[in-house]
Amino acid sequence: MDESSVRAVGWARSLPVDTEPKAARDWAHEHLKALGWSDSLSRTVDDVLLAVSELVTNAHIHAHSTARLVLAWDGRCLHITVHDDSVALPSPREPSGDRLGGRGMFxxxxxxxxxxxxxxxHGKSVTACFCPSATSADFD
Structure with missing residues (x-):
């Protein structure tokens, strides 16, 4: 096998606008269990599930779109990607005590x-990467 190849496992699911974020979290949690993350990496699991919830909620609320959720594990990092139909790009903004929401990307x-x-x-994809054995990672 070519040493530059990456062996990966992944899962995908579409979540229509009327789907609760809990359905996305529950679905992702089942796949994290399959990776053995539930017991050994409980803090990372909590972080991943919160990110899944925020990214799916952003697709539903801001893009008024089905969220196409993909989890991909490459043996080093878990990549969570949510694609939606809006071309508007997200950016973190400082939380405000004057409004609800606005904290997802933060x-x-x-x-x-x-x-x-x-x-x-036809929209955008937002990907968050979680590397349980590292403190930071770079996208290539």
């Missing part, structure tokens, strides 16, 4: 080792 930024957004022809 939380993702604080929890994930790295995150990025990529415009696509």
């Amino acid at each position: 939380l993702v930024d604080a929890l994930a080792d790295a995150w990025e957004v990529r415009p696509c022809p």
Whole structure:
């Protein structure tokens, strides 16, 4: 096998706008259990599930779109990607005591080792990366 190859495992699910974020968290939690993360990495699991909830909620609330959620584990990092139909790019903003919401990307930024957004022809994809054995990671 080519040493530059990456062996990965992944799962994907569409979550229509009327789907509660809990359904996304429950689905992701089952796949994290399959990776053996539930017992050994409980803090990382909590961070991943909160990020899943925030990214799916952003797709539903801000993009008024089905959230297409993909979890991919490459043996080093778990990549959580949510694609939606809006071309508007997210950015963290400082929390305010004057309004509800507005903390989703701020939380993702604080929890994930790295995150990025990529415009696509029909919307965007937001990916957050969690590397349980590292304190930070870079996207290539």
